[in-house]
Amino acid sequence: MKPAPTLSSAFLTPTGQSLPQPLLDLRAQRGTALTDMPLPTRKTENWKYSSRYLQLTEALAGTLPAAGKSGSALAVSGYHVVFHNGIMVPEASDYPDVDGIEIKRFADLDDDEARELAERLDNTLDAEAVQLARLNSARFEDGLLIRLAPNAVLDQPLFVISETDAHCSGSAYPRIYLDAGRHSQITVVEEYISHGDEPAMVNAVTEFTLADGAQVTNVRLSAEGENVQHIGATGVRQGAHSRFDSHCVGFGGPMRRHDLQVRLEQSGANCRLNGVVVTQGKQHYDNHTVIEHVAPHCESEETYRNIAADQSHAVFNGRIHIHQDAQKSNANMSNKNLLLSTGAEIDTKPELEIYADDVKCAHGATIGQLDETSIFYLVSRGIDRRNARTLLTMAFINELISQIPVESVRATAQARLNHFIDQTFTEA
Amino acid sequence: MANTDRQVNELIKREYEHGFVTEIEAETFEPGLNEDVIRRLSAIKNEPEFMLEWRLKAYRRWLEMDEPNWAHVNFPKVDYNAISYYSAPKKREDMPQSLDEVDPELLKTYEKLGIPLHERAKLAGVAVDAVFDSVSVATTFKEPLEKAGVIFCPISEAVQKYPELVQKYLGSVVPAGDNYFAALNSAVFSDGSFVYIPKGVRCPMELSTYFRINAANTGQFERTLIIADDDSYVSYLEGCTAPMRDENQLHAAVVELVVLDNAQIKYSTVQNWYPGDENGKGGIYNFVTKRAACIGKNSKVSWTQVETGSAITWKYPSCVLRGDNSVGEFYSVALTHNYQQADTGTKMIHLGKNTSSTIISKGISAGRSSNAYRGLVKFGPGAEAARNFTQCDSLLIGDRCAAHTFPYIESQNKTAIVEHEATTSKVSDEQMFLCRQRGIDPEQAVSMIVNGFCKEVFKELPMEFAVEAGKLLEVSLEGSVG
Numbered sequence: 001m002k003p004a005p006t007l008s009s010a011f012l013t014p015t016g017q018s019l020p021q022p023l024l025d026l027r028a029q030r031g032t033a034l035t036d037m038p039l040p041t042r043k044t045e046n047w048k049y050s051s052r053y054l055q056l057t058e059a060l061a062g063t064l065p066a067a068g069k070s071g072s073a074l075a076v077s078g079y080h081v082v083f084h085n086g087i088m089v090p091e092a093s094d095y096p097d098v099d100g101i102e103i104k105r106f107a108d109l110d111d112d113e114a115r116e117l118a119e120r121l122d123n124t125l126d127a128e129a130v131q132l133a134r135l136n137s138a139r140f141e142d143g144l145l146i147r148l149a150p151n152a153v154l155d156q157p158l159f160v161i162s163e164t165d166a167h168c169s170g171s172a173y174p175r176i177y178l179d180a181g182r183h184s185q186i187t188v189v190e191e192y193i194s195h196g197d198e199p200a201m202v203n204a205v206t207e208f209t210l211a212d213g214a215q216v217t218n219v220r221l222s223a224e225g226e227n228v229q230h231i232g233a234t235g236v237r238q239g240a241h242s243r244f245d246s247h248c249v250g251f252g253g254p255m256r257r258h259d260l261q262v263r264l265e266q267s268g269a270n271c272r273l274n275g276v277v278v279t280q281g282k283q284h285y286d287n288h289t290v291i292e293h294v295a296p297h298c299e300s301e302e303t304y305r306n307i308a309a310d311q312s313h314a315v316f317n318g319r320i321h322i323h324q325d326a327q328k329s330n331a332n333m334s335n336k337n338l339l340l341s342t343g344a345e346i347d348t349k350p351e352l353e354i355y356a357d358d359v360k361c362a363h364g365a366t367i368g369q370l371d372e373t374s375i376f377y378l379v380s381r382g383i384d385r386r387n388a389r390t391l392l393t394m395a396f397i398n399e400l401i402s403q404i405p406v407e408s409v410r411a412t413a414q415a416r417l418n419h420f421i422d423q424t425f426t427e428a
Numbered sequence: 429m430a431n432t433d434r435q436v437n438e439l440i441k442r443e444y445e446h447g448f449v450t451e452i453e454a455e456t457f458e459p460g461l462n463e464d465v466i467r468r469l470s471a472i473k474n475e476p477e478f479m480l481e482w483r484l485k486a487y488r489r490w491l492e493m494d495e496p497n498w499a500h501v502n503f504p505k506v507d508y509n510a511i512s513y514y515s516a517p518k519k520r521e522d523m524p525q526s527l528d529e530v531d532p533e534l535l536k537t538y539e540k541l542g543i544p545l546h547e548r549a550k551l552a553g554v555a556v557d558a559v560f561d562s563v564s565v566a567t568t569f570k571e572p573l574e575k576a577g578v579i580f581c582p583i584s585e586a587v588q589k590y591p592e593l594v595q596k597y598l599g600s601v602v603p604a605g606d607n608y609f610a611a612l613n614s615a616v617f618s619d620g621s622f623v624y625i626p627k628g629v630r631c632p633m634e635l636s637t638y639f640r641i642n643a644a645n646t647g648q649f650e651r652t653l654i655i656a657d658d659d660s661y662v663s664y665l666e667g668c669t670a671p672m673r674d675e676n677q678l679h680a681a682v683v684e685l686v687v688l689d690n691a692q693i694k695y696s697t698v699q700n701w702y703p704g705d706e707n708g709k710g711g712i713y714n715f716v717t718k719r720a721a722c723i724g725k726n727s728k729v730s731w732t733q734v735e736t737g738s739a740i741t742w743k744y745p746s747c748v749l750r751g752d753n754s755v756g757e758f759y760s761v762a763l764t765h766n767y768q769q770a771d772t773g774t775k776m777i778h779l780g781k782n783t784s785s786t787i788i789s790k791g792i793s794a795g796r797s798s799n800a801y802r803g804l805v806k807f808g809p810g811a812e813a814a815r816n817f818t819q820c821d822s823l824l825i826g827d828r829c830a831a832h833t834f835p836y837i838e839s840q841n842k843t844a845i846v847e848h849e850a851t852t853s854k855v856s857d858e859q860m861f862l863c864r865q866r867g868i869d870p871e872q873a874v875s876m877i878v879n880g881f882c883k884e885v886f887k888e889l890p891m892e893f894a895v896e897a898g899k900l901l902e903v904s905l906e907g908s909v910g
Contacts, residue, residue: 012680045498132486138487195781315721324827337839339839339842339844340842341843342841342842342843343809344842345840346837346839347838348837349834349835349837350835350848350850351832352833352850353830355829356851357824357826357829357854359852360853361851361852362845362849363848363849365837365846365847366846366848367807367844368841368844368845369842369843
């Protein structure tokens, strides 16, 4: 057996040194830990279906230069923070400076703050399960720290726009850390976009810590170009009676991977995870979610929908883990998939791992095509076949899109989905 | 509930009923495995050259393989050189021709198991190919089978008498290098059953094999090969009990089913090997590869299993649905108690058009046991209009047990439809209250509820087995509620 390929050491040399010392130390330490990390192969369980799309060539190892102009596809009228190739651009950002809400870039932290942050970074993620996202900790050049004091409420959504400027080859490592105090509330919209045509890789990590009673809504829009590989991880830890709402909308690419890990750590915590993925052409998208019910009396509700057209490949892996003492847990997972063409492939694995007896857990998964009787129903009422299929496909995902609480994101997502459907249903 | 608890504890303590050792002189190899052992084994069995070659090839493949570790089970590493690879009742020359000639010790063993062999055979019309340790010692009801043209014999005999069939089909479904345990089995398989149903024949009776693991430190490596030729039908029953032992005994069987045009095989298993004591000591390691190839059009395979025994069960009866319109079914009840671990499920691989499959899996875990369903449903690009329905339900009894579901679903054909659902629940206080209020004692109530939970699977079992399965669940389960 030939040895598994390992991560090129070129990936472990960060360039920028503008971070405070404790974060630089952390970065160096994380980098050392990744030396000779084996790259995932088809035999790596959590990369089984996706390893063949991964192209970590040396050309991607260099950090993309920070500079240049920036502009978002979103019509952002509210608060926004812009990251350009993983580095925050204060001039392009506009965010509130109010009591109880602290929004700072990592580079601006003083040593004490940085030391405190260094201790907390990566605490929400299971390193084993997100092996490649760990690269972010070894390479980040900047980041966004959001701290909400108890009872603080941000009145509008905060947009965090991560632009990747791929006019030359390389990679970017945007990072967000959010700490929500007791009973605080915030909506964070993450948007990932790109310009340029050179091969690039974005490795993004977002972490949320919710104290008791906090409410965080996270919308994540992944829509980079066909030249950009995306490896993302989101980690969440929830206190008692906190609520986390997640809406992930993903458009396929050469390699797209998102890991979402939620730990319900104290009783009464509650999370809802929604996800929509569409892929076409030869695109790929892989969503891995883990919900850990650590404490009793927690609830989780997960709904993911995938549509794969042409020769594309969509993957979903959802795991619900009920720990031994998490009695009275209530967990539901649903994953429905539309396979629009025989050249395409959908793989799904909804897992349950249960160590407590007094729980209600269920999952369901389906893969199929549009229902002929539904098409017939519409056609018999004078709607042509193409429109009938479009309508039904839209209905399949709109159920989730309509739950996104931010109007402008809904509109953006909708427009892109319309575009997807136009391209996919060309024939009648 | 104090009273219930006491009753429960009494019941939990009930020991394995079938634990005893029959003292029969056995010719047993020294522990250890190498090419010489395989040559000796092959020579003893007087096998033709091609079998020896096949075994050696499998052995060489095995040496290159790593023991798999992906299953959701924990156990100390098996020392393959501490196992003896052959054990047979000694009186080989005067092998009994009929039951009367069978060693009375043996017959007593069967009686203790509650399987009066000849009576059962007569009453139920079942031909029993009894495997005691590694060599088949008694085969009954051969005549009516021979009349119908059905071949039902130990595989070691088939190697001698029907080498062309064996050579053609052995390893065609589960290749020697398929997986670690299949390779080991291919190298050292001791004996097993061989069935051939000729074209157009409906097997006149249900075929049955009783396995029995005896003699300490003897790994059993059964090999079963069933071939259903065009338009034939056979129902095959497999049931197991094993004596109480402290050391873990490895069991790595391979079952291959070949189903040709319009043929049907129904394969039912009741597995009740020694699960280890209440502290998790001892018990059988059951690492089995079972696979059916539906090669022919309109062919059908139905796997039904009731798994209550073994310290570790690791078994995925699969169907490769190659022929158009072929059908695969999998009905399973897996029950674990104390420290038992089960990782079981199925694979349905749809390759042909209009193929369909159904999976119904019921897992029950009690005590400190762990019970996992692991399954694969795959639609290849050619699986036009293929269909799968999967349902896996878990029932947890007690707050220290675990239940898992790992379903893999892969689709490459847009006209294929797959539906999967899984639920987890426990025996609810309301259910118990309702039963107890009506004067039903707790263990009976649990037994009723669990039997109801498993009903969908039990109704797929042949009648004799359904009764046995119900009894088994009662013994293993009653009173696990607390």
